[in-house]
Amino acid sequence: MLSDRARRIKPSPTLAMDAKAKAMKAQGVDVVNFGVGEPDFDTPEHVKEAAAKAIRDGFTKYTPVGGIDELKEAVVTKFKQDNGLDYAKDEIIVSCGAKHSLYNIAQALFNPGDEVIIPSPYWVSYPDQALLNDAAPVFVATYEKDGFMLGPEDLAKKITKKTKALILNSPSNPTGLAYDRKGLEAVAEIALKHNIFIISDEIYEKLVYDGTVHTSIASLGREIKDRTIVVNGLSKSHAMTGWRIGYAAGPKDIIKAMTNIQSQSTSNPNSIAQKAAVAALNGPQDFVSVMRSEFDKRRKFLIGGLNSINGVCCLNPNGAFYAFPNISKLYGGKAGARQVNSSLDMAMYLLEDANVALVHGEAFGDDNYIRISYATSMENIKKGLERIREALSRLA
Numbered sequence: 034m035l036s037d038r039a040r041r042i043k044p045s046p047t048l049a050m051d052a053k054a055k056a057m058k059a060q061g062v063d064v065v066n067f068g069v070g071e072p073d074f075d076t077p078e079h080v081k082e083a084a085a086k087a088i089r090d091g092f093t094k095y096t097p098v099g100g101i102d103e104l105k106e107a108v109v110t111k112f113k114q115d116n117g118l119d120y121a122k123d124e125i126i127v128s129c130g131a132k133h134s135l136y137n138i139a140q141a142l143f144n145p146g147d148e149v150i151i152p153s154p155y156w157v158s159y160p161d162q163a164l165l166n167d168a169a170p171v172f173v174a175t176y177e178k179d180g181f182m183l184g185p186e187d188l189a190k191k192i193t194k195k196t197k198a199l200i201l202n203s204p205s206n207p208t209g210l211a212y213d214r215k216g217l218e219a220v221a222e223i224a225l226k227h228n229i230f231i232i233s234d235e236i237y238e239k240l241v242y243d244g245t246v247h248t249s250i251a252s253l254g255r256e257i258k259d260r261t262i263v264v265n266g267l268s269k270s271h272a273m274t275g276w277r278i279g280y281a282a283g284p285k286d287i288i289k290a291m292t293n294i295q296s297q298s299t300s301n302p303n304s305i306a307q308k309a310a311v312a313a314l315n316g317p318q319d320f321v322s323v324m325r326s327e328f329d330k331r332r333k334f335l336i337g338g339l340n341s342i343n344g345v346c347c348l349n350p351n352g353a354f355y356a357f358p359n360i361s362k363l364y365g366g367k368a369g370a371r372q373v374n375s376s377l378d379m380a381m382y383l384l385e386d387a388n389v390a391l392v393h394g395e396a397f398g399d400d401n402y403i404r405i406s407y408a409t410s411m412e413n414i415k416k417g418l419e420r421i422r423e424a425l426s427r428l429a
């Protein structure tokens with residue numbers, strides 16, 4: 034009955050884990066939820082007020098498909114100010130979240146048989162979005178010892194005549210690592226040499242630490258800009274996950290195709306949320322730095338705590354709000370009747386025996402790790418860390 038396409042994909046494993054944790058919570062279990070992929074902060078007040086005003090003003094009708102001019106102008110200014118990138122309004126599309134922008138790109142670019150290179154560990158939706166659009170995901174491993182930055186030789190080895198695009202995500206979900214400029218330059222050089230597109234997901238741009246400066250690969254030069262579609266949005270930077278506003282910038286003909294596709298699927302993003310996004314981009318940005326410094330405190334505490342647990346080794350992530358510890362040294366361990374041999378075993382053990390929810394690394398393409406989100410209170414982080422420490426000490 035179902036299409037081949039529908040049977041090719043799986044539901045988002047991160048959302049599935051989150052649902053399981055919430056179900057336990059609903060039954061009264063005191064679960065520490067490290068599974069979440071959204072800021073635990075409230076949307077800033079002036080942004081909410083802009084939405085309330087939009088409703089009062091009756092700004093509740095269809096808008097232009099790719100977003101209102103006012104919002105596109107705010108996005109153009111953001112790219113100029115933050116990334117040194119010059120885009121015209123017809124090189125911008127606003128979609129129902131960054132995920133939707135990414136989906137539009139897949140629809141606009143991929144043909145059956147096209148290969149899409151995805152560095153692993155990866156964000157869970159990249160492979161399935163490629164599959165939904167008849168393209169083949171091609172994974173290229175990245176390594177802890179390189180800070181999970183894609184090695185240019187490893188990338189070059191995976192490129193074939195069928196390669197259409199590379200998906201980059203910096204700062205990364207799940208590793209929390211951001212590329213430095215040199216790393217991006219090496220990738221750009223290979224992409225240009227082989228004439229492939231770069232889809233650059235920069236949704237965690239504002240969440241960088243330890244003096245890290247976010248660089249957009251599109252800003253490295255005219256040529257690479259012409260081969261790159263940059264994706265960003267308000268979900269992470271302004272704690273606006275539920276509002277569903279994301280955007281993309283890139284070559285005019287690709288943006289136009291994405292807009293046509295959007296016109297036949299969702300039409301415009303929510304009119305009220307667009308007004309809120311204008312306020313978020315044009316208004317005061319102090320919210321972003323307050324949120325970032327709170328994340329930074331939690332990050333330091335969490336990484337220190339994880340590395341003090343026997344058998345756990347965690348790189349210091351300089352972006353996003355995730356820790357991605359290597360727990361593979363603990364594989365083979367037993368606690369009572371339970372044996373832990375994989376990241377899923379570990380996630381299940383910690384959820385069921387320690388009431389800590391997190392996501393198994395296998396969901397992101399690497400079974401040696403687990404992903405811990407610190408988008409939760411310091412109190413929860415302390416409690417969760419102690420539970421993990423205790424549970425892991427029981428593995429022998």
Ligand SMILES: *Cc1c(COP(=O)(O)O)cnc(C)c1O
Binds near residue numbers: 131
């Ligand atoms: C959260 C997230 C997104 C999706 O953001 P929305 O704007 O809410 O759709 C995209 N990419 C990555 C890597 C994310 O973690």
